[in-house]
Amino acid sequence: MKRFLFFIMSFMSVITFAQQPVELPLWPDGASNTNRLTEKEKELSYLQPMIRIGKSYLGTKYVANTLDESPEEKLVIQPQKVDCLTFVEYVLAQALSSDITKNLQNIRYRDGIINGYPSRLHYTSDWIENGVRHGYLEDITAENSSCINKLSLSFMSTHPELYKQLANSPENVKRIAECEKALTGKTVHILPKNKLPNTGLPWIENGDIIAITTSLPGLDIAHVGIAYYIDDNLHLLHASSSLGKVVISKEPLKHMLDNYESWTGIRVVRMSHPKK
Numbered sequence: 001m002k003r004f005l006f007f008i009m010s011f012m013s014v015i016t017f018a019q020q021p022v023e024l025p026l027w028p029d030g031a032s033n034t035n036r037l038t039e040k041e042k043e044l045s046y047l048q049p050m051i052r053i054g055k056s057y058l059g060t061k062y063v064a065n066t067l068d069e070s071p072e073e074k075l076v077i078q079p080q081k082v083d084c085l086t087f088v089e090y091v092l093a094q095a096l097s098s099d100i101t102k103n104l105q106n107i108r109y110r111d112g113i114i115n116g117y118p119s120r121l122h123y124t125s126d127w128i129e130n131g132v133r134h135g136y137l138e139d140i141t142a143e144n145s146s147c148i149n150k151l152s153l154s155f156m157s158t159h160p161e162l163y164k165q166l167a168n169s170p171e172n173v174k175r176i177a178e179c180e181k182a183l184t185g186k187t188v189h190i191l192p193k194n195k196l197p198n199t200g201l202p203w204i205e206n207g208d209i210i211a212i213t214t215s216l217p218g219l220d221i222a223h224v225g226i227a228y229y230i231d232d233n234l235h236l237l238h239a240s241s242s243l244g245k246v247v248i249s250k251e252p253l254k255h256m257l258d259n260y261e262s263w264t265g266i267r268v269v270r271m272s273h274p275k276k
Helices: 039-047 049-055 084-096 100-108 124-133 140-144 170-183 253-258
Strands: 137-139 148-150 187-189 209-214 221-230 233-240 245-248 263-271
Touching (some): 084 100, 084 221, 084 233, 084 263, 124 170, 124 221, 137 140, 140 187, 209 253, 253 263
Antiparallel strands (some): 209 263
Protein backbone atom coordinates (compact mmCIF):
# COMPACT_ATOMS: atom_id res chain seq x y z
CA MET A 1 0.00 0.00 0.00
CA LYS A 2 1.13 3.48 -0.32
CA ARG A 3 1.66 5.95 2.31
CA PHE A 4 -0.88 8.42 0.95
CA LEU A 5 -3.57 6.34 2.50
CA PHE A 6 -7.15 7.20 2.86
CA PHE A 7 -7.32 8.16 -0.76
CA ILE A 8 -11.08 8.86 -1.04
CA MET A 9 -11.47 10.81 2.17
CA SER A 10 -8.17 12.61 2.20
CA PHE A 11 -5.93 11.03 -0.24
CA MET A 12 -2.28 11.30 0.54
CA SER A 13 -0.40 10.85 3.72
CA VAL A 14 3.15 11.73 3.01
CA ILE A 15 5.74 13.51 5.12
CA THR A 16 9.06 15.47 5.04
CA PHE A 17 11.49 15.89 7.98
CA ALA A 18 14.86 17.35 8.99
CA GLN A 19 17.93 15.39 7.97
CA GLN A 20 20.06 16.07 11.03
CA PRO A 21 19.42 13.97 14.17
CA VAL A 22 16.42 15.32 16.06
CA GLU A 23 15.08 14.29 19.43
CA LEU A 24 11.45 13.30 19.02
CA PRO A 25 9.40 14.40 22.05
CA LEU A 26 8.26 11.33 23.93
CA TRP A 27 4.80 12.83 24.33
CA PRO A 28 3.73 15.20 21.56
CA ASP A 29 1.89 17.64 23.82
CA GLY A 30 4.53 17.61 26.53
CA ALA A 31 2.15 16.00 29.01
CA SER A 32 2.67 12.83 30.98
CA ASN A 33 1.55 9.78 29.06
CA THR A 34 -0.26 8.39 32.08
CA ASN A 35 -3.01 11.02 32.05
CA ARG A 36 -4.73 9.24 29.15
CA LEU A 37 -4.54 5.70 30.51
CA THR A 38 -6.97 3.86 32.76
CA GLU A 39 -5.60 2.30 35.94
CA LYS A 40 -5.62 -1.14 34.31
CA GLU A 41 -3.76 0.22 31.30
CA LYS A 42 -1.17 1.81 33.57
CA GLU A 43 -0.52 -1.60 35.09
CA LEU A 44 -0.19 -3.24 31.66
CA SER A 45 1.40 -0.35 29.75
CA TYR A 46 4.88 -1.87 29.88
CA LEU A 47 3.48 -4.79 27.85
CA GLN A 48 1.75 -2.55 25.30
CA PRO A 49 4.09 0.27 24.27
CA MET A 50 2.16 0.84 21.03
CA ILE A 51 -1.00 1.56 23.04
CA ARG A 52 0.76 3.53 25.77
CA ILE A 53 2.56 5.76 23.29
CA GLY A 54 -0.25 5.81 20.76
CA LYS A 55 -2.77 7.14 23.28
CA SER A 56 -0.42 9.98 24.14
CA TYR A 57 -1.14 11.31 20.63
CA LEU A 58 -4.91 11.54 21.18
CA GLY A 59 -6.07 14.93 19.95
CA THR A 60 -2.96 15.53 17.84
CA LYS A 61 -3.89 17.46 14.67
CA TYR A 62 -4.31 15.58 11.40
CA VAL A 63 -2.30 17.21 8.60
CA ALA A 64 -1.67 15.49 5.26
CA ASN A 65 1.52 15.71 3.19
CA THR A 66 3.84 17.02 5.90
CA LEU A 67 6.65 14.95 4.40
CA ASP A 68 6.42 16.78 1.08
CA GLU A 69 6.93 20.35 2.22
CA SER A 70 10.57 20.46 1.10
CA PRO A 71 11.78 19.74 -2.46
CA GLU A 72 14.74 17.89 -0.95
CA GLU A 73 14.05 14.48 0.56
CA LYS A 74 14.93 14.66 4.25
CA LEU A 75 13.95 12.84 7.42
CA VAL A 76 11.02 14.90 8.65
CA ILE A 77 10.07 14.73 12.33
CA GLN A 78 6.86 16.59 13.11
CA PRO A 79 4.89 14.61 15.72
CA GLN A 80 2.66 17.61 16.44
CA LYS A 81 0.87 17.06 13.11
CA VAL A 82 0.31 13.62 11.65
CA ASP A 83 -1.56 11.65 9.03
CA CYS A 84 -2.62 8.02 9.44
CA LEU A 85 0.74 6.52 8.48
CA THR A 86 3.08 9.08 10.05
CA PHE A 87 1.15 8.62 13.30
CA VAL A 88 1.89 4.89 13.24
CA GLU A 89 5.50 5.55 12.23
CA TYR A 90 6.13 7.90 15.17
CA VAL A 91 4.53 5.52 17.64
CA LEU A 92 6.49 2.55 16.31
CA ALA A 93 9.77 4.51 16.27
CA GLN A 94 9.29 5.46 19.92
CA ALA A 95 8.17 1.98 20.96
CA LEU A 96 11.16 0.18 19.40
CA SER A 97 13.92 1.89 21.40
CA SER A 98 15.25 5.24 22.58
CA ASP A 99 17.11 5.80 19.28
CA ILE A 100 14.00 7.33 17.75
CA THR A 101 15.62 9.18 14.87
CA LYS A 102 17.42 6.08 13.62
CA ASN A 103 14.29 3.97 14.08
CA LEU A 104 12.17 6.42 12.12
CA GLN A 105 14.58 6.49 9.19
CA ASN A 106 14.68 2.68 9.09
CA ILE A 107 10.87 2.53 9.21
CA ARG A 108 10.22 5.16 6.56
CA TYR A 109 12.92 4.45 3.98
CA ARG A 110 13.82 1.31 2.07
CA ASP A 111 16.64 -0.36 3.99
CA GLY A 112 16.98 2.86 6.03
CA ILE A 113 18.69 4.71 3.16
CA ILE A 114 17.51 8.16 2.05
CA ASN A 115 18.13 8.46 -1.68
CA GLY A 116 15.57 10.85 -3.03
CA TYR A 117 11.78 10.76 -3.01
CA PRO A 118 11.47 7.22 -4.48
CA SER A 119 13.50 5.76 -1.60
CA ARG A 120 10.63 6.51 0.76
CA LEU A 121 8.28 3.55 1.30
CA HIS A 122 5.17 5.05 -0.26
CA TYR A 123 3.17 1.85 -0.66
CA THR A 124 2.29 0.29 2.68
CA SER A 125 2.87 -3.23 1.38
CA ASP A 126 6.46 -2.15 0.68
CA TRP A 127 6.58 -0.52 4.13
CA ILE A 128 5.46 -3.77 5.77
CA GLU A 129 7.85 -5.93 3.73
CA ASN A 130 10.75 -3.67 4.69
CA GLY A 131 9.85 -3.94 8.38
CA VAL A 132 9.54 -7.72 8.26
CA ARG A 133 12.83 -8.04 6.38
CA HIS A 134 14.65 -5.98 8.99
CA GLY A 135 13.10 -7.78 11.95
CA TYR A 136 11.08 -5.06 13.67
CA LEU A 137 7.70 -6.13 12.25
CA GLU A 138 5.96 -9.50 12.15
CA ASP A 139 3.24 -10.28 9.60
CA ILE A 140 0.53 -11.73 11.85
CA THR A 141 -2.02 -12.14 9.05
CA ALA A 142 0.32 -14.47 7.16
CA GLU A 143 0.31 -16.78 10.17
CA ASN A 144 -3.46 -16.77 10.68
CA SER A 145 -5.32 -16.21 7.40
CA SER A 146 -5.14 -18.32 4.27
CA CYS A 147 -6.73 -15.66 2.08
CA ILE A 148 -4.25 -14.39 -0.54
CA ASN A 149 -4.25 -11.11 -2.41
CA LYS A 150 -2.00 -10.42 -5.42
CA LEU A 151 -0.58 -6.89 -5.48
CA SER A 152 -1.13 -4.71 -8.54
CA LEU A 153 0.39 -1.29 -7.93
CA SER A 154 0.44 1.61 -10.38
CA PHE A 155 -1.44 4.56 -8.91
CA MET A 156 1.46 6.89 -8.21
CA SER A 157 3.18 6.55 -11.60
CA THR A 158 -0.11 6.87 -13.47
CA HIS A 159 -1.26 9.91 -11.46
CA PRO A 160 1.94 11.96 -11.08
CA GLU A 161 -0.04 15.21 -11.06
CA LEU A 162 -1.29 14.32 -7.57
CA TYR A 163 2.21 14.28 -6.10
CA LYS A 164 4.35 17.35 -5.68
CA GLN A 165 7.62 15.45 -6.18
CA LEU A 166 6.34 13.60 -9.26
CA ALA A 167 4.45 16.28 -11.15
CA ASN A 168 7.56 17.79 -12.75
CA SER A 169 10.06 14.96 -12.39
CA PRO A 170 10.00 12.23 -15.05
CA GLU A 171 13.01 10.65 -13.32
CA ASN A 172 11.10 10.26 -10.05
CA VAL A 173 8.09 8.88 -11.92
CA LYS A 174 10.35 6.34 -13.63
CA ARG A 175 11.87 5.22 -10.32
CA ILE A 176 8.46 4.97 -8.66
CA ALA A 177 7.21 2.87 -11.60
CA GLU A 178 10.18 0.54 -11.09
CA CYS A 179 9.23 0.12 -7.42
CA GLU A 180 5.63 -0.59 -8.41
CA LYS A 181 6.76 -3.18 -10.95
CA ALA A 182 8.92 -4.92 -8.34
CA LEU A 183 5.95 -5.20 -5.98
CA THR A 184 3.27 -6.08 -8.53
CA GLY A 185 2.54 -9.79 -8.66
CA LYS A 186 3.66 -10.46 -5.09
CA THR A 187 1.09 -12.15 -2.88
CA VAL A 188 0.14 -11.08 0.62
CA HIS A 189 -2.20 -12.55 3.21
CA ILE A 190 -5.27 -10.53 4.13
CA LEU A 191 -8.27 -11.02 6.40
CA PRO A 192 -11.45 -10.28 4.38
CA LYS A 193 -13.79 -7.93 6.20
CA ASN A 194 -16.57 -10.54 6.22
CA LYS A 195 -14.27 -12.71 8.37
CA LEU A 196 -13.76 -10.02 11.03
CA PRO A 197 -16.35 -9.92 13.84
CA ASN A 198 -16.98 -6.86 16.02
CA THR A 199 -15.09 -8.61 18.80
CA GLY A 200 -11.95 -9.01 16.70
CA LEU A 201 -10.08 -12.30 16.77
CA PRO A 202 -7.85 -13.95 19.41
CA TRP A 203 -4.77 -13.47 17.25
CA ILE A 204 -5.34 -9.71 16.86
CA GLU A 205 -3.88 -8.02 19.94
CA ASN A 206 -3.93 -4.56 21.45
CA GLY A 207 -1.19 -2.52 19.80
CA ASP A 208 -1.10 -4.45 16.52
CA ILE A 209 -0.83 -2.31 13.39
CA ILE A 210 -3.93 -2.55 11.20
CA ALA A 211 -3.63 -1.82 7.47
CA ILE A 212 -6.97 -1.61 5.66
CA THR A 213 -6.86 -3.11 2.17
CA THR A 214 -8.65 -1.51 -0.76
CA SER A 215 -10.07 -2.48 -4.14
CA LEU A 216 -9.22 0.91 -5.67
CA PRO A 217 -7.24 0.26 -8.87
CA GLY A 218 -3.48 0.56 -8.49
CA LEU A 219 -3.53 0.82 -4.69
CA ASP A 220 -3.04 -1.67 -1.86
CA ILE A 221 -3.96 0.03 1.42
CA ALA A 222 -6.49 2.78 2.18
CA HIS A 223 -5.86 3.55 5.85
CA VAL A 224 -3.79 2.43 8.83
CA GLY A 225 -4.10 2.56 12.60
CA ILE A 226 -3.53 0.62 15.81
CA ALA A 227 -5.76 -2.15 17.21
CA TYR A 228 -7.46 -1.18 20.46
CA TYR A 229 -10.06 -3.23 22.33
CA ILE A 230 -12.91 -1.52 24.19
CA ASP A 231 -15.44 -3.65 26.08
CA ASP A 232 -14.31 -6.72 24.14
CA ASN A 233 -14.87 -5.04 20.75
CA LEU A 234 -12.03 -4.24 18.36
CA HIS A 235 -11.68 -0.50 17.66
CA LEU A 236 -9.04 1.56 15.87
CA LEU A 237 -6.65 4.11 17.36
CA HIS A 238 -5.85 6.26 14.33
CA ALA A 239 -5.31 9.68 12.79
CA SER A 240 -8.68 10.53 11.25
CA SER A 241 -8.83 12.94 8.31
CA SER A 242 -12.59 13.42 8.71
CA LEU A 243 -12.30 14.33 12.40
CA GLY A 244 -9.03 16.16 11.91
CA LYS A 245 -7.15 14.54 14.77
CA VAL A 246 -5.96 11.32 16.39
CA VAL A 247 -8.91 9.47 17.91
CA ILE A 248 -10.13 6.08 19.04
CA SER A 249 -12.97 5.05 16.76
CA LYS A 250 -16.40 5.20 18.39
CA GLU A 251 -17.57 2.23 16.37
CA PRO A 252 -15.86 -1.15 16.06
CA LEU A 253 -13.38 -1.61 13.24
CA LYS A 254 -15.81 -4.03 11.59
CA HIS A 255 -18.37 -1.22 11.22
CA MET A 256 -15.71 1.10 9.78
CA LEU A 257 -14.89 -1.48 7.11
CA ASP A 258 -18.54 -2.03 6.24
CA ASN A 259 -19.04 1.71 5.73
CA TYR A 260 -16.73 1.75 2.70
CA GLU A 261 -17.41 -0.57 -0.20
CA SER A 262 -13.83 -0.28 -1.47
CA TRP A 263 -12.36 -1.35 1.90
CA THR A 264 -11.94 -5.08 1.46
CA GLY A 265 -10.26 -6.30 4.65
CA ILE A 266 -7.18 -5.87 6.79
CA ARG A 267 -3.56 -6.83 7.18
CA VAL A 268 -2.25 -7.17 10.74
CA VAL A 269 1.39 -6.64 11.63
CA ARG A 270 3.02 -6.53 15.04
CA MET A 271 6.07 -4.81 16.41
CA SER A 272 8.75 -7.36 17.12
CA HIS A 273 10.56 -7.04 20.42
CA PRO A 274 13.73 -5.05 19.80
CA LYS A 275 16.80 -7.22 19.77
CA LYS A 276 19.12 -6.57 22.69
